[in-house]
Amino acid sequence: MQSFTTSGLEPHRRLAYWNARAGESFSPLVSDPADLRSFHGSIERTAIGDLSLAEACSEAQTVRHSRAHVARTRGSLFFLLLQLAGESRNRQDGREAFLRPGDFTLCDSTRQYDILFPGANRMLVLGIPEAQLRRQIACPESLVAVPVPAGSGVAALLSRFLRSFWVACHQDLDPDAAARVTVAILDLVGAAYAQVPRAPCERSSVASAQRIRILNHIQAHLHDPQLTPTRVARSCRITPRYLHHLFAGSEETVGRYLLRRRLEECARALVVPVQLGRTVAEIAFDHGFNSPAHFGRVFRRKFGVTPREYRELHAAAGRA
DSSP states (O other): OEEEEOTTSOHHHHHHHHHHHHHHHSSSOEEEESOTTTOOEEEEEEEETTEEEEEEEESSEEEEEOHHHHHHOOSOEEEEEEEEESOEEEEETTEEEEEOTTOEEEEETTSOEEEEEOSSEEEEEEEEEHHHHHHHOSOGGGGBTOOBOOSSHHHHHHHHHHHHHHHHHTSOOOHHHHHHHHHHHHHHHHHHHHTSOOOTTOSOHHHHHHHHHHHHHHHHTTTOTTOOHHHHHHHTTSOHHHHHHHTTTSSSOHHHHHHHHHHHHHHHHHHOGGGTTSOHHHHHHHTTOOOHHHHHHHHHHHHSSOHHHHHHHHHHHHHO
């Protein structure tokens, strides 16, 4: 068992240390803490045969695994993310899994992902090599960012088993016995996901790959005010009609998805400490909006308050 913590480090060294240790434990990433001055985090990790198991504790932050991080990722791993305490929003391939304690979801290290932790949290992360997971789940990429509530059935059994096993790992568990337990863990993962519906957009492997490429392109160009569904289609070398066809099984059109992601990124930027000196208009322009008035209208429609009120409400909550 290995342990890492930012406790005892000077504030200006904590984030770099955290990013390095988290990148080693999971996959290359960058953390964007809600409050850089008070941010703390800790990681405990161990290996169990070919699997890895780690508990990450931290204050509020957003974790990003970008295209550059994907290029530096070694090996193909899927992570089963089990929320132990607090809450998280896990985003990949245009989907979002909101987790409460006991719930879990899958994440693919070979593609971009974001994890938002709105407050203090604890998460247990099971790393599974792709080849091993595919023996249990035929198409795991169709299940990333699909939330699995641990209320009953095999999902509840898997959630309880992993938490109990993690406790046992701290009690000098025999290595040979621990390695044999991995068989049971993988069987439980397969059984838990056997009842989970695949994402409706996954009609074929080709369509799935195209949609992932489109979502990654949108994420990388959210700041571009000229980014429209037509421009997305042209950049991805498909027709606008086919672009809309790929999103036909989703809950939102490509245009609504683009707007939602821009608004979410603006909302995050409005309350990040390092952006507090910037105006609402500057943040809106940074994320592809070219009219402050239009930005204010669509922001209020989504969040129920103006951008300025949103920033003030979060500032007041931070002082409380």
